[in-house]
Amino acid sequence: MEPWQQMLRESVHSVDQLVEKFNLDRSIAQQLDRFFQARINPYYLSLIRYPGDPIWRQCVPDRAELEDYDAFEDPLNEDAMSPVPNITHRYPDRVLFLVTSQCGMYCRFCTRKRKVGNSDKISMKGLESAFNYIQSHSEIRDVILSGGDPLMLTDYMLEKILMRLRKIEHVEIIRLGTKMPCVLPQRITPKLCSMLKKYHPLYINTHFNHPWEITPESSRACQMLADAGCPVGNQSVLMKGVNDDPDTIKELMQKLLKIRVKPYYLYMADETKGANHFRTSIRTGIEIMDKLRGHTSGLAIPYFVIDAPGGGGKIPILPEYVLHHDDEKIVLRNYKNDIYVYKDMKDGKETVRKVDVIENNGNNGNGKHEKIEKVTPHHIPELAIIDN
Ligand SMILES: *Cc1c(COP(=O)(O)O)cnc(C)c1O
Ligand code: SF4
Numbered sequence: 001m002e003p004w005q006q007m008l009r010e011s012v013h014s015v016d017q018l019v020e021k022f023n024l025d026r027s028i029a030q031q032l033d034r035f036f037q038a039r040i041n042p043y044y045l046s047l048i049r050y051p052g053d054p055i056w057r058q059c060v061p062d063r064a065e066l067e068d069y070d071a072f073e074d075p076l077n078e079d080a081m082s083p084v085p086n087i088t089h090r091y092p093d094r095v096l097f098l099v100t101s102q103c104g105m106y107c108r109f110c111t112r113k114r115k116v117g118n119s120d121k122i123s124m125k126g127l128e129s130a131f132n133y134i135q136s137h138s139e140i141r142d143v144i145l146s147g148g149d150p151l152m153l154t155d156y157m158l159e160k161i162l163m164r165l166r167k168i169e170h171v172e173i174i175r176l177g178t179k180m181p182c183v184l185p186q187r188i189t190p191k192l193c194s195m196l197k198k199y200h201p202l203y204i205n206t207h208f209n210h211p212w213e214i215t216p217e218s219s220r221a222c223q224m225l226a227d228a229g230c231p232v233g234n235q236s237v238l239m240k241g242v243n244d245d246p247d248t249i250k251e252l253m254q255k256l257l258k259i260r261v262k263p264y265y266l267y268m269a270d271e272t273k274g275a276n277h278f279r280t281s282i283r284t285g286i287e288i289m290d291k292l293r294g295h296t297s298g299l300a301i302p303y304f305v306i307d308a309p310g311g312g313g314k315i316p317i318l319p320e321y322v323l324h325h326d327d328e329k330i331v332l333r334n335y336k337n338d339i340y341v342y343k344d345m346k347d348g349k350e351t352v353r354k355v356d357v358i359e360n361n362g363n364n365g366n367g368k369h370e371k372i373e374k375v376t377p378h379h380i381p382e383l384a385i386i387d388n
Pocket of ligand 2: 147
């Protein structure tokens with residue numbers, strides 16, 4: 001048995017352990033266990049600093065999960081968009097391929113808790129029909145392995161899947177969605193990396209939500225994957241009491257870049273049953289994004305998205321940067337809330353006009369981009385007035 005597998009065996013998972021370690025009332029612990037089992041491996045457990053901290057909230061069952069009756073089991077309608085078991089086909093050219101039900105840690109906010117941890121619901125029996133589906137749909141050029149966590153498979157099993165996918169000519173890229181670099185970085189071994197290398201282009205998306213998850217171990221894991229030639233991206237979920245403030249997100253994004261991980265998505269928490277207590281307002285998310293763009297490296301900025309309920313896919317939400325737009329021009333505000341006008345262009349006309357000079361405030365070095373006045377982002381209707 002590999003060390004990471006041994007660590008998994010030592011996870012906190014039983015009702016007795018929940019009662020003893022986290023002081024949960026026994027009957028609540030039993031109900032929570034029935035609702036969505038716990039699995040907290042010793043590594044992730046060691047990251048907890050105090051009860052109720054951002055790490056604790058992500059992994060320790062909470063009675064608030066039981067108070068959330070009317071949310072959805074499957075908010076993203078993944079099951080209805082599943083043409084064959086284990087596949088969700090929502091977008092024209094790519095599919096989600098669930099290859100295991102198991103994870104290195106069970107996240108209390110998980111959107112897929114209706115299936116995760118249950119090998120009847122994400123079954124190995126479905127693999128063959130999934131391969132056949134991908135094989136017979138030549139429009140599929142991108143396959144995203146998910147679950148559960150694909151790195152819960154042994155290297156041998158995972159390689160069988162990768163090998164099989166690589167035999168399908170129209171599959172151009174393979175992605176691996178895995179939380180292991182964050183929750184059980186010991187899973188990233190030299191042996192795994194040298195196996196993965198053979199199946200490029202292979203992209204990895206991992207899932208860090210808080211700066212405390214960036215440790216020497218997780219840093220090493222991400223850098224090993226990058227050294228193996230895998231571009232590593234990160235998806236985070238915005239969650240109350242975990243990371244719902246600009247400083248935390250900024251620190252997380254900057255620290256990810258330091259370990260060679262590129263922030264990819266920041267999600268609004270899904271309307272998943274048992275996860276209502278994690279949800280923040282959309283405004284909180286927009287304010288966080290507003291405090292990233294311009295204030296730190298563009299590389300540190302993820303797309304802020306809502307995964308549309310009902311299966312509409314990921315839809316980006318931006319702070320309001322466009323204050324006014326007509327046939328002639330666009331009026332924009334920058335990260336400091338200074339306003340700039342860019343003259344629009346009618347396609348096909350010969351003159352390319354420069355950005356208009358409205359009033360030179362002398363602070364930009366080249367005299368082209370001019371400040372008009374300061375605004376606060378929420379005064380948009382009044383701003384339309386500056387256009388003459
Ligand atoms: C997120 C997701 C994808 C991938 O989306 P990208 O924007 O390409 O990263 C594909 N299929 C499903 C069902 C998804 O949920
Ligand atoms: S690792 Fe992913 S699939 Fe597994 S419990 Fe966490 S969010 Fe759900």
